[in-house]
Amino acid sequence: xxxxxxxxxxxRITKEFPGVKALSGVDLSLRRGEIQALVGENGAGKSTxxxxxxxxxxxxxxxxxxxxxxxxxxSAHDSLRRGIKxxxxxxxxxxxxxxxxxxxxxxxxLKRGGAIDWRxxxxxxxxxxxxxxxxxxxxxxxxxxxxSQQQMVEIARALSHEAKVVxxxxxxxxxxxxxxxxxFEVIRRLKVLGIGILYVxxxxxxxxxxxDRVTVFRDGQLVSSxxxxxxxxxxxxxxxxxxxxxxxxxxxHSGRGETxxxxxxxxxxxxxxxxxxxxxxxxxxxxxxxxxAGRTELAKAIFGLDPVSAGELELRGRKLRLGSTSHSAHAGxxxxxxxxxxxxxxxxxxxxxxxxxPSVREFARFGLIRTKAExxxxxxxxxxxxxxxxxxxxxxxxxxxxxxxxVLLARWLMKKLQVIILDEPTRGIDVGAKAExxxxxxxLAKGGLAVIVxxxxxxxxxxxxxxxLVMSSGRITGEFGRTEATQEKxxxxxxx
Amino acid sequence: xxxxxxxxxxxxxxxxxxxELGLLAVLVVLFLVFTFSSKYFFTPKNLxxxxxxxxxTMIAAVGLSLLLICGEVDISIGSLQAVAAxxxxxxxxxxxxxxxxxxxxxxxxxMIGVINGLLVTRLKxxxxxxxxGMYYLLRGFVYFATGKVxxxxxxxxxxFFMVGNGKLFRFLPxxxxxxxxxxxxxxxxxxxxxxxxxxxxxGGNPEVARAVGIxxxxxxxxxxxxxxxxxxxxxxxxxxxxxxxxxxxxxxxEFQVVAAIVLGGVSLAGGxxxxxxxxxxxxxxxxxxxxxxxxxxxxxxxxxxxxxxxILAVAIDELKKxxx
Numbered sequence: 001x002x003x004x005x006x007x008x009x010x011x012r013i014t015k016e017f018p019g020v021k022a023l024s025g026v027d028l029s030l031r032r033g034e035i036q037a038l039v040g041e042n043g044a045g046k047s048t049x050x051x052x053x054x055x056x057x058x059x060x061x062x063x064x065x066x067x068x069x070x071x072x073x074x075s076a077h078d079s080l081r082r083g084i085k086x087x088x089x090x091x092x093x094x095x096x097x098x099x100x101x102x103x104x105x106x107x108x109x110l111k112r113g114g115a116i117d118w119r120x121x122x123x124x125x126x127x128x129x130x131x132x133x134x135x136x137x138x139x140x141x142x143x144x145x146x147x148s149q150q151q152m153v154e155i156a157r158a159l160s161h162e163a164k165v166v167x168x169x170x171x172x173x174x175x176x177x178x179x180x181x182x183x184f185e186v187i188r189r190l191k192v193l194g195i196g197i198l199y200v201x202x203x204x205x206x207x208x209x210x211x212d213r214v215t216v217f218r219d220g221q222l223v224s225s226x227x228x229x230x231x232x233x234x235x236x237x238x239x240x241x242x243x244x245x246x247x248x249x250x251x252x253h254s255g256r257g258e259t260x261x262x263x264x265x266x267x268x269x270x271x272x273x274x275x276x277x278x279x280x281x282x283x284x285x286x287x288x289x290x291x292x293a294g295r296t297e298l299a300k301a302i303f304g305l306d307p308v309s310a311g312e313l314e315l316r317g318r319k320l321r322l323g324s325t326s327h328s329a330h331a332g333x334x335x336x337x338x339x340x341x342x343x344x345x346x347x348x349x350x351x352x353x354x355x356x357x358p359s360v361r362e363f364a365r366f367g368l369i370r371t372k373a374e375x376x377x378x379x380x381x382x383x384x385x386x387x388x389x390x391x392x393x394x395x396x397x398x399x400x401x402x403x404x405x406x407v408l409l410a411r412w413l414m415k416k417l418q419v420i421i422l423d424e425p426t427r428g429i430d431v432g433a434k435a436e437x438x439x440x441x442x443x444l445a446k447g448g449l450a451v452i453v454x455x456x457x458x459x460x461x462x463x464x465x466x467x468x469l470v471m472s473s474g475r476i477t478g479e480f481g482r483t484e485a486t487q488e489k490x491x492x493x494x495x496x
Numbered sequence: 497x498x499x500x501x502x503x504x505x506x507x508x509x510x511x512x513x514x515x516e517l518g519l520l521a522v523l524v525v526l527f528l529v530f531t532f533s534s535k536y537f538f539t540p541k542n543l544x545x546x547x548x549x550x551x552x553t554m555i556a557a558v559g560l561s562l563l564l565i566c567g568e569v570d571i572s573i574g575s576l577q578a579v580a581a582x583x584x585x586x587x588x589x590x591x592x593x594x595x596x597x598x599x600x601x602x603x604x605x606x607m608i609g610v611i612n613g614l615l616v617t618r619l620k621x622x623x624x625x626x627x628x629g630m631y632y633l634l635r636g637f638v639y640f641a642t643g644k645v646x647x648x649x650x651x652x653x654x655x656f657f658m659v660g661n662g663k664l665f666r667f668l669p670x671x672x673x674x675x676x677x678x679x680x681x682x683x684x685x686x687x688x689x690x691x692x693x694x695x696x697x698x699g700g701n702p703e704v705a706r707a708v709g710i711x712x713x714x715x716x717x718x719x720x721x722x723x724x725x726x727x728x729x730x731x732x733x734x735x736x737x738x739x740x741x742x743x744x745x746x747x748x749x750e751f752q753v754v755a756a757i758v759l760g761g762v763s764l765a766g767g768x769x770x771x772x773x774x775x776x777x778x779x780x781x782x783x784x785x786x787x788x789x790x791x792x793x794x795x796x797x798x799x800x801x802x803x804x805x806x807i808l809a810v811a812i813d814e815l816k817k818x819x820x
Contacts, residue, residue, distance in 0.1 A: 305707060329709025343707045346700035348767045357697055358708035360690050367689045411708070 005031040006068075007196045008053075008084070008165050013062035015048050022048040024220045025062070030165065030196040035187060037207040037228075038200045040217030040240055041430035043388065043400040046200050049217075050167050053198075054086035055079040067164070080106065085158030086167040089174075091150050093142050100125035100138035103156045128159045132189040148179035155186060159193075166190055167198040172206060173427070176291050184210050202430060204233050216240055241432040249463035250439050253446035256466065257281030259316075260450035261333075261419045263302060266311035271297040273474040274311065279419065279450040284441060286465030287454045290494050294474040295454045296338055299421045303335040304328040315418060329358050332418035336408055336425055338454075344408045345396050352378035352392035354407050359415040381410040385436070402429040409440065420444060421452045426460060438464055458487055470494050519760065519776045526780065530787035537790050544667050548660075550782035551675035552730045552737075554775060557753050558682050559726030561774045563719045564757065565686070566712075567699040567766030568623040570612060570720065573727040573753065575634035577746030580605050580731035582641060585741040588651045594659070598732060605728025606721055608634070613720030617713035631750065638743045648740040660736025671733050678726070683771045695719065700767030755806040756781040781805070 008030040015023040023045045030036055038046045051057045053064070055073035064071040066082060073079045079086070093102050100121050101108075109120040125138040134152050142150060151171055158166050168187075172180045187210065190197055199211055207214050208228055215225040216239040223239045224231075261279045266272055271294040279285050289295045300306040302313060304325045313320040321327040328335075337343040345354055355378050356363065363374040378392050385406045389399055396407055405425070412420055422441070426434045441464050445451050455461050461468060468485045470478035470493035478493025530537040556573050563570055583600035591597070608630065615626045649656060662670045686692035694715055698705040702712040734745055760777025762769030784805065788798050 303707075324711075325706050326709045326711050335707060337707050342701075343703045346697050346704050346767065348700045349696060353693065353696075357693075357704070357710075360693055364690045367691055369688050369690060369693065371688070 005033075007032050007066070009065040010049070010053075011063050011065065013049065013052065013064070014060045015052060015057060016060055021220050023052075023059075026217075026220075026222050028215060028222060028225070030198060032164070032194045032196055033191050034213060035191055035197045035199055035211045036225075037211040037214040038198055038217065039202070039204065039207060039214060039236060040223075041402065041432050043402070044217040044240070044430075045220040046217050047169070048220075050086055050169060050198065050200060053079065053084055053165075053167060054088075077106065080158075080161055080163070083162060083164040084167065085154075085161065085163040085165070086169070087151060087154045087158070087171060088169050089171075091147075091154055093150055093153060095143035096141065098139050098141055099129075099136055099145070099153055099156075102142050102153050103128060103138075103160050105157065107160070124160070125156070128156045131159065131193070132156065132186045134186065146179070147174050148176075148183060151175075151183065152186060155190070158195075163195065165196045165198070167200070169200045170202065171199075172201070172203065180206075204236060204431075207236070208233070218242055237431050240430065250442050252442055253282055253284075256283040257448065261302075261452075262314035264312050264314070266298070266301055266313070267309050267474075268297060268301050268306055269309050271474045272301055275471075275474070275476055276311075277469055277476060277479075279452060281448050281450055282445050284445045284451040284453060284464055284466050286461045286468045287452060287471060288456070288458075288461050288468060288490055288494060289454075289471035290456075292473075293471040293494065295471055296423055297474070298471065299335055299337075299423045299452070299454055302328075302421060303333055305335070329415075332416065334358070334412035334415060334417045334420045336412055336420070336422045338423040338427065340401070340404055340408065345404060347395070347397040349396060350393045351382070351387070351389050351396050351399070351407055354396045355381060355410045355414060358411060362415070377414060378410075381414060385410055385413075385440075402433040405429050405437075406433065409437065413440070413444075417449060419450045419452065421454070423454045424456065425453065426455075426457070434460075458490070461490070462487070519773070519780065523776060523780055523783070526783045526787065530783065530790070534787065534790040537787060540667055542786070542790070544663060544669060546782055546786045547672045548663075548669035548737075549786070550778050551669060551671040552733045553749075553753060553756065553782065554675050554778045555671075555678055555733070556727045556730040556749070557757050557774050557778050558678055558771060559723035560753050561757050561762050561769060561771055562682065562686075562695060563723045564762045564764060565699045565766065565769055566695045566716055566719045567702065568616060568716055568719065569754065569764065570623065570627045570723050570727075571750040571754065572608065572612065572627040572630035572634055573723065574746035574749035574751075575631050575638070576605060576608055576724060576727045577731040577734055577749055578638040578741070578743060579608070579634045580728040581735035581738075581741035581745060582638065582647070584732055584735055585647050585649055588649060588653065588656065589647075592651050592653065594651075594653050594656045597656075601732055602725060602728050605724045605731070609721035609724030610717070612724065613717035616720065617716050635743075635747075642741065642743045644743050646738070646740040646742040649735075656736055657739065658736075660733045674729075674733075678729075679771055679775060686770060696767055698766075751806075752781060753778075755802075759805065759808070759812070761812075 006029050010026060010028040012025045012027060013023055014025055026045070026049060040046050048057065052059050055076045055078045066084070071082060094105065103125045104121055109117045109124065111117045122138040129136055132155065134156070136149060136152070142153060145153065155166065171183060175183060187197060201207060211228055213225060213227050214231060214236055216223045216236060218240060257280055259278050260281050263278070264276050266275045275298055287295055287298070297306060301308050304323050304327065308322045313322060315331050320331055341347070346357070352375060356374055360369060360374070363370050363377065375392055382389060382392065387406045387410070388403050396404060399407065409425070426437050441451060441453060453464055462485060466482050468480045468490060469476050470490055472494055478490065480489060536542055560570060560573060580601045583604055584597040587600050588594060588597035612627055612630055615621055616623045658670065660671060664670065664673065686695065694705065694710050697710060698712045698715050705712050731746070735741055738745060756777040757774040758764060758777070759780060760775065761773035784801065785798070788801065
């Protein structure tokens with residue numbers, strides 16, 4: 001390695017939070033024009049490291065060398081001023097302002113006298129956008145852009161500060177395949193410009209497509225850092241989880257029973273245009289669709305979260321009242337929502353309280369909660385799903401993403417259900433937890449539940465489903481049995 | 497199981513926990529300051545008097561805390577205090593029975609709760625706006641109905657007088673006994689019943705509540721009704737103290753209660769808070785009003801101090817959200 005090419009070096013960085021050692025003695029170096037992937041399970045320390053580099057957290061010990069000189073960061077603004085730009089998942093944009101205003105937010109070009117020099121502002125924004133081959137009008141309001149375009153604006157802001165290091169935290173999690181492609185082009189432009197890029201991701205295929213080097217974190221330590229040419233997916237996964245994981249989908253359930261859920265002509269005012277299908281006991285039905293196909297809307301309509309304009313639902317031959325979640329839950333339907341924070345967790349409540357939200361009545365007599373029973377049951381699921389939490393009373397807010405997802409799963413596993421709908425059950429969680437969830441899906445079906453899995457991940461769809469339904473523009477446009485389904489057929493139906 | 501929100505098991509620094517200890521300290525300091533600055537303060541008579549006053553506030557504060565925890569607010573409770581006393585005194589005067597007067601007082605309260613609750617949950621109007629409207633509407637109604645002249649109690653019922661003014665062992669006001677019973681019952685409800693759990697869930701995140709099969713609308717409606725009913729109970733006690741239905745009764749009461757319970761750690765954003773905190777908040781307000789009065793501090797300063805405390809209360813609420 002050419003020492004002169006190293007732009008950012010981290011030496012023996014340690015960071016501790018009450019009760020957790022988030023980073024212990026991490027060394028890492030990034031070269032100019034290098035795209036380095038940071039991977040690791042939830043809670044491995046990636047986020048902590050980038051927050052230290054962003055100036056959000058202060059390290060406990062160790063040092064940061066930037067262009068060979070020690071770097072002390074006191075705030076997020078500080079790191080940007082020094083040339084390190086972090087693009088977080090939650091974008092730091094002022095939606096009401098224009099593209100150009102956002103790009104130069106911290107340092108508007110001024111005329112003499114202090115007024116903003118609009119012409120220079122827009123011209124320089126155009127230049128910057130041009131340097132990464134982006135065609136955007138500088139005067140457009142950021143609120144009118146897509147998420148992907150907004151990301152580009154953040155990257156352009158990095159360039160306005162002549163950033164030498166750009167750090168991206170799971171930038172593709174909310175993007176469509178096309179948008180991902182254009183993001184990759186932009187990132188490759190940055191590479192050409194000599195910028196060092198740290199790319200945090202959960203998606204290993206992206207690592208091998210885009211990155212030069214892959215660095216693996218586990219339990220707050222750097223486990224390995226290799227050029228992508230010298231490693232492969234299995235080796236990376238093994239490094240991540242510290243054991244080898246079977247990427248095969250377990251399959252112990254077999255044969256479907258009687259019809260449990262019948263959906264007939266379900267329609268909503270906005271999206272659904274008459275959807276009909278059946279799900280049987282002991283069967284996993286996978287539902288696929290591109291963004292905007294109406295998958296999540298279908299799940300919400302079935303569970304009663306969204307009002308339904310036409311159609312009916314039958315649960316074991318009995319008509320189900322539409323549009324009432326309390327009736328659905330009472331009848332034995334469960335929905336794991338896609339949006340963890342918005343529709344999943346009550347952040348102020350404890351782990352146990354979040355788990356028992358829908359089933360708390362099962363632990364109560366005349367409305368009085370029998371806390372012992374509640375805790376015993378919660379503890380059982382904490383162990384069964386290997387949820388990492390200091391105690392049942394710990395606020396769920398402080399758990400890592402994967403563990404939060406497990407809490408949500410436990411919530412529905414605890415309850416006696418007939419049908420469970422899982423909307424993107426493995427989004428944003430690491431491979432180890434993913435495999436556990438796939439195993440759980442199999443177990444649920446084996447236990448006689450009717451399982452509906454909505455997913456945008458093709459391997460997961462093909463791996464867990466007995467039957468696959470494909471949605472497009474609010475309708476079902478394809479149905480495939482386990483053996484006949486292929487990626488091509490599914491995609492063809494999805495764009496129909 | 498400990499309180500839902502204090503999270504005592506966590507090793508993490510927690511401002512809400514600090515907040516309650518801090519509030520207790522404030523309470524103790526106030527107590528000492530007033531004891532040393534006025535010889536009338538630490539006397540059985542005065543303490544008993546303060547206890548009687550805060551009890552009326554606290555009973556309404558219990559109701560409002562429930563409502564705040566599930567994410568809504570009701571500022572019509574002061575006006576309701578004046579309104580609910582009307583049927584009480586009128587029916588008592590007509591029939592000579594205290595209990596026959598209580599029934600319509602509670603019925604009126606319950607009805608106002610239903611109206612507030614339905615407007616908020618069905619029409620999706622912000623509860624601050626709905627109850628602000630109700631605040632003016634009810635007060636106007638009382639002015640109209642009484643002609644701005646207090647309707648005094650002519651039933652001559654000793655019992656009615658004793659309800660608000662009587663004391664056990666000549667020290668402990670009956671109002672305080674009722675208050676303690678209500679506080680203990682609702683503390684238990686909040687901590688150990690499915691109803692309490694659902695209130696926190698709805699206030700914490702109504703979308704989540706709906707997604708687990710709870711109807712936020714129905715729950716909020718019930719909290720509006722409980723809040724109005726408890727306010728009506730406080731109205732009955734106040735009417736007993738005033739021996740009349742007074743068109744001025746409860747003027748400004750709603751804001752005192754909101755300020756006191758927010759000071760006590762019940763979040764305006766919903767989902768956070770408990771009755772112990774609310775009680776401490778109400779005690780602090782009660783002591784300040786009483787103590788400053790005894791020290792002969794002018795009304796103008798009392799207002800300034802009260803205002804400062806309200807802002808402090810909201811600032812603490814805000815900081816809590818940031819550190820939580």
